[in-house]
Amino acid sequence: MDFYAAFEVGFKWFHNNIMTKPEFFIGGLVFIGYMLLRKPIYESFAGFLKASVGMMIWGVGAGGLVNTFRPILAGLNDRFHLNAAVIDPYFGLAAAQKAIEVAGVSLGWTMMALIVGFFWNILLVLLRRFTKIRTVFLTGHVMIQQATTASWLIFFAIPQLQNTNGVICIGLLIGTYWAVFSNLTVEPAQKLTGNADFAVGHQQMGWVWLTSKIAPKVGDPEKSVENINLPRWLQMFNDNVVATGTLMLVFFGIIMLILGEPYMRGIDKAGFPATLSFPIYILSKSFSFAVYLFILLSGVRMFVAELTESFRGITDKLLHGSLPAVDCAVTYGFASPNTVLFGFVCGALGQFTAIAGLLVFNSPIMIITGFVPVFFDNATVAVFANKFGGRRAAAILPFCTGIFQVVGGALAAWYFELYKYGGWHGNIDWDTIWPIFGVLFKNLAIPGVVVVIVLMLVIPQLQYWRSKDKEQYFSCQYSDEPK
Amino acid sequence: MLKVVAACGNGMGSSQIIKMKIEKVFKKLNITASIDHMSVGEAKTAAANYDVVFCSISLINQFVVKNNRTKVIGLVNLLSEQEIEAKIVENDIK
Numbered sequence: 001m002d003f004y005a006a007f008e009v010g011f012k013w014f015h016n017n018i019m020t021k022p023e024f025f026i027g028g029l030v031f032i033g034y035m036l037l038r039k040p041i042y043e044s045f046a047g048f049l050k051a052s053v054g055m056m057i058w059g060v061g062a063g064g065l066v067n068t069f070r071p072i073l074a075g076l077n078d079r080f081h082l083n084a085a086v087i088d089p090y091f092g093l094a095a096a097q098k099a100i101e102v103a104g105v106s107l108g109w110t111m112m113a114l115i116v117g118f119f120w121n122i123l124l125v126l127l128r129r130f131t132k133i134r135t136v137f138l139t140g141h142v143m144i145q146q147a148t149t150a151s152w153l154i155f156f157a158i159p160q161l162q163n164t165n166g167v168i169c170i171g172l173l174i175g176t177y178w179a180v181f182s183n184l185t186v187e188p189a190q191k192l193t194g195n196a197d198f199a200v201g202h203q204q205m206g207w208v209w210l211t212s213k214i215a216p217k218v219g220d221p222e223k224s225v226e227n228i229n230l231p232r233w234l235q236m237f238n239d240n241v242v243a244t245g246t247l248m249l250v251f252f253g254i255i256m257l258i259l260g261e262p263y264m265r266g267i268d269k270a271g272f273p274a275t276l277s278f279p280i281y282i283l284s285k286s287f288s289f290a291v292y293l294f295i296l297l298s299g300v301r302m303f304v305a306e307l308t309e310s311f312r313g314i315t316d317k318l319l320h321g322s323l324p325a326v327d328c329a330v331t332y333g334f335a336s337p338n339t340v341l342f343g344f345v346c347g348a349l350g351q352f353t354a355i356a357g358l359l360v361f362n363s364p365i366m367i368i369t370g371f372v373p374v375f376f377d378n379a380t381v382a383v384f385a386n387k388f389g390g391r392r393a394a395a396i397l398p399f400c401t402g403i404f405q406v407v408g409g410a411l412a413a414w415y416f417e418l419y420k421y422g423g424w425h426g427n428i429d430w431d432t433i434w435p436i437f438g439v440l441f442k443n444l445a446i447p448g449v450v451v452v453i454v455l456m457l458v459i460p461q462l463q464y465w466r467s468k469d470k471e472q473y474f475s476c477q478y479s480d481e482p483k
Numbered sequence: 484m485l486k487v488v489a490a491c492g493n494g495m496g497s498s499q500i501i502k503m504k505i506e507k508v509f510k511k512l513n514i515t516a517s518i519d520h521m522s523v524g525e526a527k528t529a530a531a532n533y534d535v536v537f538c539s540i541s542l543i544n545q546f547v548v549k550n551n552r553t554k555v556i557g558l559v560n561l562l563s564e565q566e567i568e569a570k571i572v573e574n575d576i577k
Binding site: 139140141142193196197198202235238239240241242297300301304305308309312324326327328329330332333334335336337340371372375376 | 491492493494495496497499500503520521522523524525527539540541542544545557558559560561562563
């Protein structure tokens with residue numbers, strides 16, 4: 001057997017065994033990462049194992065969510081010609097994963113795109129003299145969600161990219177977004193935290209920047225949310241288990257009540273025996289969404305912990321003097337606790353108003369509130385709005401964000417056909433900025449991808465060009481004093 | 484060995500960051516500890532089985548622990564090793 005034939009056999013084996021089993025691909029990457037960081041072999045093996053098992057747990061959760069949802073979606077469609085989608089990154093993850101699999105592409109490609117994006121972000125920072133990028137996106141679980149949704153947008157819009165070229169395309173695209181948009185949050189984050197030296201690397205980076213620009217025009221930063229007393233029971237929504245369970249119970253409870261007992265008995269014969277009463281059926285069905293969500297969450301947590309650790313090791317070695325872009329919740333320590341809840345409440349009101357609007361105007365897509373966007377996006381918007389525009393801004397901006405989340409999420413779930421699997425990413429940048437990107441991909445194909453990447457790369461150039469103090473731009477030290 | 488848990492809203496991002504930072508500080512102070520990270524909802528029920536709970540200062544009133552074992556420490560800047568170190572010393576954790 002000559003060399004080329006051996007290579008082909010090897011490649012085929014790799015493709016059939018590793019790429020179609022993304023858990024081993026990710027596990028292998030973690031193993032190599034740990035070895036490169038000179039960790040002992042037993043620790044590297046443990047990393048491989050935990051990453052692989054974590055990803056398999058994630059698969060169980062995602063499958064459970066989609067399967068529990070299917071009869072309810074079918075029922076809504078059958079009785080009211082209505083489709084539904086939960087706007088939440090984990091429901092979106094499960095839906096996009098399913099769609100990618102149904103299209104015949106492996107999730108292994110998505111993970112490869114994630115790695116390309118991560119290294120592209122690092123390269124952009126290494127070349128910061130030219131690119132003006134100062135931040136590395138390090139939020140592992142968000143990178144997984146965003147890489148998966150971005151993969152689906154590309155695979156959906158440009159089917160000829162369902163291959164290695166597509167992986168590079170997605171990697172460059174998502175890596176540019178991570179670099180450019182986290183770079184936009186440097187100034188607001190540094191002003192909020194008194195130069196704590198981190199930027200936001202999450203799902204609402206565009207809106208953090210927008211909020212810091214709009215808030216001063218909306219309200220007065222002197223009149224802070226701090227002095228507002230919120231009712232004590234709202235505190236319970238800080239507990240993610242309670243918040244998720246409540247949301248699922250309210251939304252799915254109402255949907256099942258509307259579909260009615262006889263109908264549910266008809267479509268779910270196995271899960272709804274004659275001896276079981278309707279209220280208990282509703283309770284158990286609604287809570288099973290929470291159950292699968294937590295299974296999915298714990299799987300993602302397990303393997304992201306390994307991934308983040310090796311990413312950190314790599315960036316600590318490579319990039320001295322750049323800022324890490326981290327989870328939005330890191331900013332919450334710099335605001336009063338009621339700012340976070342205040343944003344959640346105003347955003348939830350915005351979402352509920354918009355959902356009522358969808359129903360009144362007979363939208364073919366119904367939106368179900370998911371915990372992550374309604375809580376974390378709106379809390380983050382409120383934290384920055386309060387800093388730059390006081391309580392008036394902290395009320396109005398999350399309310400508007402809530403409306404955009406629902407309307408944008410409904411349009412996106414419809415346009416990109418993920419309503420078929422009952423979920424959309426649902427965080428605010430993914431309800432506004434990314435759907436616009438997706439429409440460009442769909443209509444312009446590959447040139448659309450190039451246009452989006454180039455336009456994003458222009459943003460930091462404009463930022464640099466407009467900054468008054470060029471040295472300050474790279475030192476990232478911003479004073480808090482109003483001009 | 485000290486049992487420590489880092490908690491945040493959903494148990495995904497920030498608690499992982501806290502965990503990595505306290506690991507570093509413990510190493511520096513020569514304290515051996517096993518550190519888990521999880522969401523506030525989970526950590527509330529598990530808190531009594533830990534010696535120390537670390538979380539963002541905005542979540543500190545979520546924890547009501549009625550024993551003399553568990554200490555709850557709220558952090559302003561999750562990324563600041565100085566703050567973590569100061570609070571470990573201040574709370575006399577060994």
